[in-house]
Amino acid sequence: MTLKKQPSILITGANRGIGKALARCCAQKRWVTHATYRSQNNERLDKVLYYEMDVTHEEQVKQTIEAIRQRSGHLDVLVNNAGVFPEPTDCPFIDLETAWWQEALQTNVLGTFQVIRAALPLLKASQRPRIVNMSSGASSLTQRSGRRYAYGASKAALNHMTLGLADEVKQEGICVVALSPGWVKTDMGGNQAELSAKDVAEELEKTIHQLKLSHSGQFLNRFGQEGVYHW
Template identity: 35%
Template structure:
């Protein structure tokens, strides 16, 4: 982590602490920036801590504090270490954005028997989000408040029949199923779980030609900041519900 652990005194006013995975660049970085603009303390998760520190320095003048933390969602020991650190340092986590991703296999075929990309996509998008959420939920349950946002994609909707991006599409569809199931389990707890499609945004992953990353990130930040009573178990794009 980028700083020694500290315990927040009980008298400290309530504020929001957010964790964004895959946040050293692209959509995740913009989400971290916009959450910080709302005054949240943002933990900027990055597999490479040096890249995370570099990204956090870019946001040094933001209203909310931005702190780089090392986080590879495919490694249980890193997830567990981070959960313990957040508990000791802040005693709470209010917002979790499961954004870590990749494996945009545009030209791969569903008939291809090489499952390397498919396994990688599932490990990151589904199991990584599942692992991280499970570790952070106790920090939300103790205060009866949480906003969990799973960054998904419109190509994962059941009505989408395109042949492209089979590993990416399948893993995001699985993430959607996890979102609905967890939301049903947490109904009435004060913790919402929603999926958000940011649309095609111009990032290293999405490539050139997409809409500004700030626009895609705004929909994620909207879901991460929903006031109570808030919808849960929904799929959104730009603050509007879309079909699963």
């Protein structure tokens, strides 16, 4: 079965947290929702099409994109949500472990790169292609708070990739943005966070729906506003 008429979205890391809430929200609205999980799928949501995919596993990434191509023929939106925060918050430099850097860079940067590279042909087949890279205020080079060396550096690299790609593919009509969801109650954000994943997902869905090419190259908040987060 092909689902060529409906808008489609691929959300990586949708097993829990923001990715799962966004997949639920999109499936309830107008989207053909493709969602990925790593190895263990917590709960299968209604109307969500699932794929097992570790973003660091190149072959799985290619297989997922090929499966989506066969099902939908195109992809309107790619949300690079899968991410890790391997180090303890406020960890001093001297105590950082090499493995934390490797994990952050491997997943948040290289993994995202692999997914985008594989998905670009499918996005180019869309009438209104959009790529949303889930960034963070911790990426900022100019507004730093707290120590998040590996995570922050990985998200800064993701932002750099966002800006470069936005510039490169703008002529082809592809919108590429970095977006920070805010501080969200998830395994990563912790219990003290101010926002619920459900509320954030609803705002994100609206923002994604409204994204235009003129937004490309911007660093947005969940409401689609520029200027709240700084490069």
